Amino acid sequence: MASHHPIMTLDELTAFLDREFPQIHLGGRTYFVDEIGPLTARMRMDYHERHLRPGGTISGPAMMALADLALYAAILAHIGPVALAVTTSLNFNFLRxxxxxxxxxxxxxxxLGKRLAVGEVSISSEGSADVVCHATGTYSIPDRR
Structure with missing residues (x-):
């Protein structure tokens, strides 16, 4: 079973994401892992016009990507660099x-089990406590034999 404490450092996790998923930085880096802790992670997505939808608000797909990436980062920080851990379900509530x-x-x-991980993600605008999106998700963790 995975530890309740991260086994990857913030620098190791960032290097892994940069190496294995360079496509998240196409058009410039906007995603940053800010912190990892016991069964937690915090990520930031910088404001950029490519994340906007008509009407000038940040798009649902941009928030969905951030939530999925935060969940992936939290899981990897605790199980190690397993690129083939995959999303099996995501649920989103856009609140404001x-x-x-x-x-x-x-x-x-x-x-955080041997085969499945389940988590929740709360997204807020930087500097505000108001949650704009709440997500829950499940990841399948491949057999590590």
Whole structure:
């Protein structure tokens, strides 16, 4: 079973994401892992016009990507660099319009087993406590034999 404490450092996790998923930085780096802790991770998505939808608000797909990436980062920090851990389900509740600034995703793992991980992500506009999006997700963890 995975540890409740991260086994990857913030620098190791960032290097892994940069190496294995360079496509998340196409057009310039906007995603940053800010912190990892016991069963938690915090990510930031800088405000950029490529994340906007008509009407000038940050798009749902941009928030969905941030939540999925935060969940993936939290899991990897605790199980190690397993590139083939994959999303099996995601559920989103968009609660209010985000402010036109960076978004911060706070992820908490609810279950971290040998084969499945379940977590929740709360996304807020940077500097605000108001949650703009709440997500839950499940990841399948491949057999590590």
């Amino acid at each position: 319009k985000p402010e036109p600034r960076a978004l911060v995703a706070h992820c908490r793992l609810l279950k």
